[in-house]
Amino acid sequence: MNQRNVFDGSLTSDLDPSGMERTSLFAGGSLRQVFSEIVGKSEAMEAVLQTVGKIARSDAPVLIRGESGTGKELIAKALHRMSNRAGKHLVSLNCSAIPESLLEAELFGHVKGAFTGADKARQGYFEKAHGGTLFLDEIGDMPINLQAKLLRVLQEKQYVPIGSTEPRFADVRIITATNVDLDEAVGKQKFRSDLYYRLNVLPIVLPPLRERKGDVRLLLDHTLNVFNQTHSILNPCYFNGDVYQTLDRYNWPGNVRELINLIERLVVMSGGGEIDLSALPVEIKNSKAGATAKQVEAPYFFAETPGIAPDASVVELLPLEGLNLESYIEQLENTLIMQALERTGNNKNQAAKLLGLNRTTLVERIKKRKLVPLNAPSKEL
Ligand SMILES: Nc1ncnc2c1ncn2[C@@H]1O[C@H](COP(=O)(O)OP(=O)(O)OP(=O)(O)O)[C@@H](O)[C@H]1O
Ligand SMILES: [Mg+2]
Structure with a gap:
């Protein structure tokens, strides 16, 4: 045999x-x-x-x-x-x-x-x-x-x-x-x-795959490689940075099988070349947006109760399936930075004050995370 x-x-x-x-x-x-x-x-x-x-x-x-x-x-x-x-x-x-x-x-x-x-x-x-x-x-x-x-x-x-x-x-x-x-x-x-x-x-x-985040990127590259060889050998597909980031943060409820099915669909549908965010299914793009929306609620809760430790039983922030604390906190920070920039007409000094940061730290974070507020002057877009 x-x-x-x-x-x-x-x-x-x-x-x-x-x-x-x-x-x-x-x-x-x-x-x-x-x-x-x-x-x-x-x-x-x-x-x-x-x-x-x-x-x-x-x-x-x-x-x-x-x-x-x-x-x-x-x-x-x-x-x-x-x-x-x-x-x-x-x-x-x-x-x-x-x-x-x-x-x-x-x-x-x-x-x-x-x-x-x-x-x-x-x-x-x-x-x-x-x-x-x-x-x-x-x-x-x-x-x-x-x-x-x-x-x-x-x-x-x-x-x-x-x-x-x-x-x-x-x-x-x-x-x-x-x-x-x-x-x-x-x-x-x-x-x-x-x-x-x-x-x-x-x-x-x-x-579950969401608990072995380090593996997501390896699986993405490996699977992309496999499907490029079967479907798109002359014009191989590749992901841009945004796609990697979004897929890295996604929760993968269907685990590796879901990842494999998604990559095959993306490769077949794209026909070759760069795969950008627009190719991702709405539920995956929204899952990121959904997470951000939840996180926006947190500062308001804390703002209304200054100096009082929040009662964890009142506001259930932790999803049933758990979360990645580091990326959750990073998202939360990003949202607050964006809101501060938007509220101050992109004035870094005032935004830094609103956030209790010094200007240099704020500017470093904006650059590192490539944050661009909606009302930013076009040179920053
Ligand atoms: N670590 C991995 N590396 C490469 N491929 C993987 C890995 N884990 C799973 N796969 C692939 O993902 C798919 C699903 O895996 P498998 O069928 O073994 O899952 P399962 O846990 O048995 O799922 P189910 O409970 O639905 O039966 C298969 O194509 C498998 O080859
Ligand atoms: Mg099985």
Whole structure:
């Protein structure tokens, strides 16, 4: 079976299923080389990759958690590829995509005549993954009665196909993934706590992209490069500084998948050359404007209550999904500087007084952040 060689991306068909090859593969290359297709150098991502490196060769179950589009499936594939089971199949089953009535037969298979219409025996996912890895995606959506059956397989290391009485040995490494909060699901009795502990032996948590800001730029450049090669090789697209800034600050609720889809759309639609702010979807441009509008409220609140510490329970400034404090504060400062300049007809001395800054500091900030008030003389535009 052809497998992708993780060192240089070429296809190779001679991976040794004994594990010897895997040992040298991993020992011979840095984690960076092994994970060449996983983009990200943030501390959070480095920590995830270190964990993957440590646990890949164990047979214990792994539970990967993270919001949609954070790369859970990508990590599951990396785990399989670095494991001793890499020479066998990685079989994936999305538990939420299969109706409850069919899921059991899909997992364990059935013998001929097991039920009406079962005119021949059918392999289940456990059999297909024999010797390899079984990746159960969206495990949080597994129906509760099937959870009990899965738990039994994990405990006894055997399963019984529907209609059979003969147990079969389940030689699979189980990797599961979910974007739902399993602790909460356990609390609501939608997920069995005993299965949860059984699956969560080796946990991996993938942080959302907004918490690994350093990775956004790397992913933007990498993805742009990939789509330039497929869609726009003769006239490659590039982003101008404003686009980088806006995308850097954007919250990416759909994580890496959203970023990839956006870049593909931008490259295809632009046809080549510079991509500027006008090409970005309104919701992304507005998300920046929306953040600024919220921030404008803050000074008025503080101004009305001089000397009194604001009661955090009265004004809820912190969005549910959290924020990047440094860029929030910078935006807030920018808004106040712009308002001071506009109110004083762009008089730097008066604006500096209004802001309690000395003139030099104000001018430095205006230059550094390229702030231009609406009523600025045209030479400053
Ligand atoms: N760090 C990364 N570097 C490069 N590509 C990535 C990275 N993370 C995710 N991707 C890509 O983003 C897309 C979404 O990733 P993936 O399908 O693994 O996410 P997921 O967490 O399984 O999402 P879902 O919960 O919706 O199933 C894929 O095309 C994947 O290759
Ligand atoms: Mg997935």
